[in-house]
Amino acid sequence: MTITSSQPDALADELMRMGFDREPVSATLYGIPGYDALIGDPSAAADEAARAQALDVIERAGTVDRSGLSEQDAITLAVVSQQARSTVDRIESKMAEYTITDLFIGAASGLLTMLPMTALANDDRAQDYLTRLRAVPGYLAATAERHREGVAAGRVPVEHLVNGAIAHLDRYLADPQADALRRPQPPQDAESFVAERDRLLEEVVRPAFGAYRDTLANEIVQHARSAGKVGLTWLPDGDELYQRLSRVHTTTDRTAEDLHQTGLDLIASLSEEFAEVGSRVFGTSNVQEIFDRLRNDPALRWNSEEELLSAAREAIERAEAEAPRWFGHTPSHSCKVEPVPAAEAPGAPMAYYMPPALDGSRAGTYFANTYQPGERHRHVAEVTAFHEAVPGHHFQLTIAGEQTDLPLLRRLADVNAYTEGWGLYCERLAEEMGLYSGDIARLGMLSMDAVRAGRLVVDTGMHAKGWSRGQAVDYMAEHVPMPALEINTEVDRYIAYPGQALSYMVGRLEIQRIRAAAQQTLGDRFDIRTFHDLVIGSGPLPLTVLDQVVTDWASR
Numbered sequence: 001m002t003i004t005s006s007q008p009d010a011l012a013d014e015l016m017r018m019g020f021d022r023e024p025v026s027a028t029l030y031g032i033p034g035y036d037a038l039i040g041d042p043s044a045a046a047d048e049a050a051r052a053q054a055l056d057v058i059e060r061a062g063t064v065d066r067s068g069l070s071e072q073d074a075i076t077l078a079v080v081s082q083q084a085r086s087t088v089d090r091i092e093s094k095m096a097e098y099t100i101t102d103l104f105i106g107a108a109s110g111l112l113t114m115l116p117m118t119a120l121a122n123d124d125r126a127q128d129y130l131t132r133l134r135a136v137p138g139y140l141a142a143t144a145e146r147h148r149e150g151v152a153a154g155r156v157p158v159e160h161l162v163n164g165a166i167a168h169l170d171r172y173l174a175d176p177q178a179d180a181l182r183r184p185q186p187p188q189d190a191e192s193f194v195a196e197r198d199r200l201l202e203e204v205v206r207p208a209f210g211a212y213r214d215t216l217a218n219e220i221v222q223h224a225r226s227a228g229k230v231g232l233t234w235l236p237d238g239d240e241l242y243q244r245l246s247r248v249h250t251t252t253d254r255t256a257e258d259l260h261q262t263g264l265d266l267i268a269s270l271s272e273e274f275a276e277v278g279s280r281v282f283g284t285s286n287v288q289e290i291f292d293r294l295r296n297d298p299a300l301r302w303n304s305e306e307e308l309l310s311a312a313r314e315a316i317e318r319a320e321a322e323a324p325r326w327f328g329h330t331p332s333h334s335c336k337v338e339p340v341p342a343a344e345a346p347g348a349p350m351a352y353y354m355p356p357a358l359d360g361s362r363a364g365t366y367f368a369n370t371y372q373p374g375e376r377h378r379h380v381a382e383v384t385a386f387h388e389a390v391p392g393h394h395f396q397l398t399i400a401g402e403q404t405d406l407p408l409l410r411r412l413a414d415v416n417a418y419t420e421g422w423g424l425y426c427e428r429l430a431e432e433m434g435l436y437s438g439d440i441a442r443l444g445m446l447s448m449d450a451v452r453a454g455r456l457v458v459d460t461g462m463h464a465k466g467w468s469r470g471q472a473v474d475y476m477a478e479h480v481p482m483p484a485l486e487i488n489t490e491v492d493r494y495i496a497y498p499g500q501a502l503s504y505m506v507g508r509l510e511i512q513r514i515r516a517a518a519q520q521t522l523g524d525r526f527d528i529r530t531f532h533d534l535v536i537g538s539g540p541l542p543l544t545v546l547d548q549v550v551t552d553w554a555s556r
Helices: 007-022 024-030 044-061 071-092 107-117 123-134 136-153 159-174 190-223 238-250 256-282 287-296 305-325 378-388 393-401 408-412 416-432 439-465 469-479 484-496 500-525 528-537 543-555
Strands: 336-339 351-354 365-368
Touching (some): 007 024, 007 044, 007 071, 071 408, 071 543, 107 136, 159 484, 238 416, 305 378, 351 378, 393 528, 416 439, 439 484, 484 500
16 A cells, blocks of 8 residues: 555654553653543553554555655654654563663653653543552552563563662652652642542552562562673673664664774863863863862862752853854743752752643753752753753753644654754853853863763673673773762663663764754855754754755755
């Protein structure tokens, strides 16, 4: 059967519905109606059904006669094909079996992170929230069964990450009054809602989390991998699993060896930049002495949580004021700044961004981790805000969501190399924009560059080359000026989320290459505002598709 040129949007909508069926909580957070009472099915049977659906979409997309497509239809079809293939790769990576962590990608920690963000705009949504709470035991029981299936197949988690997940659940269960699931509030009839919610939490939800916690402690952790075997390469068919996840997160077929060497080369070149800036700030060009100052100088640490948050807000306000000179189109609302919720903070990254709901019920929010502020460093505050908020993820994700003429898949596609590549690109763009307050902040920019280059080395090192956790920590400690607290958290994140750390630098390098090619083609006619509007106004795109979009624009 030949599909007419009007069908790419229909295929995109079908694939988007499939994604929301698998992850209905994400639909709620985006403000998509129809999913608010659902919680998803993590079972192997549900995964196999979703895999078959995605393969069917790939097959049907392949029958399209591309000669008759409009430019936007051709882009949409390319995104559909990549996203459907990514769905297959994710499912075949079997992550549900061995992903146990206190990071938000874990099943239990994910619920405790995402559900509290639900906006209960009316009574119907409030009742849906209660229905969703009633479904928590089934979801966690099915997740526990996936872990058992993983153990039977030899696809086991990492011991210290399992212990971290248990500790997270212990903190949650120890303080019922601080339960984050109490946070969503309805606009009216609160008394009856609160009574039923609290009953469900006490009698249904918290016992389910306790049962899941006991499964981890009594059935799973004793089978887990040691700190010497944290990478996927130690699992059956682990190299294939890692290649799939690398393809998901980079949208390329670059090999682990190639990515590893790219990271090594970048680390070497960054040493020269550290020496240049460090000599101005600290009077030394010795990289290890510069790192020592960045790690240990008390003047470069925060004194309080509020001081950390204020610095983030000031950097974002400065970037928003400068942005119109570099972007023709900016988001409809400013970026909020909030601390990472206390229960999640010990295992959370230094910062992250939560995009706005499409229905306007929740603004885009930058979450800064204020846990142990005296252990966190000032020099990375500005660069992190420029990456996560403005002009980084807040601009890209908010503007993409506002492109209502595009199918929903084009606005919300999960393309890590594009999204994180843009965030990292913005760290260097901020230097062009004159946003950094001085050389201390520039050292922060170089520090975060080193983190992303180091990620290429240690992610491939652990998951493809068999590095231990200790090897990864030691490499980062030598080449990245992060405090020990953050290095350990970072490495654990790479262990729990294989391949995701590759997306940042792969995407940044490609966006920079695409920009340079467009500048060479256009010469004096190149306009940076138009280029940026094109890159972030087309929605999240696989890197090969982004390259084609910009190349076509430049040639016109």
